[in-house]
Amino acid sequence: MGRIALLLVAVAALAGVVTYMPPASGQVDKEAAPIFVKEIPPGYRDWRLISVAHEEGNLNDIRAILGNDVAIKAYREGKLPFPDGTIIARIAWSYVPSEENNKVFGRPQSFVAGSPTNVQFMIKDSTKYAAAATGGWGFAQFDKDGKPGDEAFMKTCFPCHAQEKARDLVFTRYAP
Amino acid sequence: MGRIALLLVAVAALAGVVTYMPPASGQVDKEAAPIFVKEIPPGYRDWRLISVAHEEGNLNDIRAILGNDVAIKAYREGKLPFPDGTIIARIAWSYVPSEENNKVFGRPQSFVAGSPTNVQFMIKDSTKYAAAATGGWGFAQFDKDGKPGDEAFMKTCFPCHAQEKARDLVFTRYAP
Numbered sequence: 001m002g003r004i005a006l007l008l009v010a011v012a013a014l015a016g017v018v019t020y021m022p023p024a025s026g027q028v029d030k031e032a033a034p035i036f037v038k039e040i041p042p043g044y045r046d047w048r049l050i051s052v053a054h055e056e057g058n059l060n061d062i063r064a065i066l067g068n069d070v071a072i073k074a075y076r077e078g079k080l081p082f083p084d085g086t087i088i089a090r091i092a093w094s095y096v097p098s099e100e101n102n103k104v105f106g107r108p109q110s111f112v113a114g115s116p117t118n119v120q121f122m123i124k125d126s127t128k129y130a131a132a133a134t135g136g137w138g139f140a141q142f143d144k145d146g147k148p149g150d151e152a153f154m155k156t157c158f159p160c161h162a163q164e165k166a167r168d169l170v171f172t173r174y175a176p
Numbered sequence: 177m178g179r180i181a182l183l184l185v186a187v188a189a190l191a192g193v194v195t196y197m198p199p200a201s202g203q204v205d206k207e208a209a210p211i212f213v214k215e216i217p218p219g220y221r222d223w224r225l226i227s228v229a230h231e232e233g234n235l236n237d238i239r240a241i242l243g244n245d246v247a248i249k250a251y252r253e254g255k256l257p258f259p260d261g262t263i264i265a266r267i268a269w270s271y272v273p274s275e276e277n278n279k280v281f282g283r284p285q286s287f288v289a290g291s292p293t294n295v296q297f298m299i300k301d302s303t304k305y306a307a308a309a310t311g312g313w314g315f316a317q318f319d320k321d322g323k324p325g326d327e328a329f330m331k332t333c334f335p336c337h338a339q340e341k342a343r344d345l346v347f348t349r350y351a352p
Contacts, residue, residue: 045225052269093228111230112348175289
């Protein structure tokens with residue numbers, strides 16, 4: 001490992017980005033920032049449905065969780081941990097009452113997807129994202145304009161997901 | 177039209193099933209029960225997502241609305257009325273708080289899909305389902321065991337959907 005690479009590791013470690021020291025042969029750029037996925041996986045809006053959810057509180061969204069073919073297959077087979085190639089997409093929209101639906105139903109009961117808020121992804125690649133650092137997952141968030149989340153925010157993904165260790169860091173269960 | 181067919185039309189009309197008298201060449205069995213779709217469209221769980229919603233009240237469900245390829249294309253192109261071949265699927269699950277998610281988040285905020293409640297479909301076929309009777313749509317509901325809704329229940333679909341005439345009887349808008 002060259003001096004510049006070592007320096008980068010040291011800086012990243014001080015910044016709290018690295019929680020895992022790669023072996024001497026490790027590639028520092030891959031290990032140092034395992035949680036920063038900068039590209040939106042193409043075609044995700046066409047993926048199949050895993051489940052749906054509503055988050056109250058600050059989020060106040062309604063969401064769909066979609067999976068690519070690898071993800072859907074693993075879910076349906078109950079396969080854990082998820083294999084490399086798995087991508088899980090979480091699309092969220094603002095949670096809004098539907099006045100037009102309520103008018104037809106004759107009472108306030110209907111809540112629908114409003115404007116998009118953001119999209120998140122978990123990408124399983126145990127080579128690219130160190131197993132010891134993030135369980136082999138890369139995390140990503142993009143706002144409604146496609147802008148990725150900043151580093152401070154992205155660092156909050158893993159500690160929360162890590163609490164779902166028994167389900168390979170994934171919160172969402174498959175909805176039959 | 178034979179005497180038996182005429183009799184059937186008369187009986188159906190008295191029962192309130194027929195709201196449209198077919199032309200003399202019309203096939204009575206198709207016109208008399210336009211809203212009863214008895215077969216679950218195959219593969220619907222693999223269709224692409226249109227949107228998500230939560231219904232309070234007696235339903236108390238969280239739901240995903242999926243579309244077959246014809247439906248998704250029409251939605252994305254803003255095409256109205258929906259073309260023949262469109263099938264829209266609405267899958268609903270009981271709306272349940274997620275104790276396991278809330279434990280991680282440190283507060284009650286997460287609601288997820290519980291057990292399946294039922295699945296509904298709207299199938300556009302202007303030949304099979306008379307335009308004047310149901311706007312060319314066939315309606316269907318199947319409970320979690322795949323059992324279709326009874327006739328009394330199925331007759332409630334159209335009058336409610338008919339109030340969304342400006343959107344070809346479809347409540348759900350596409351979530352981008």
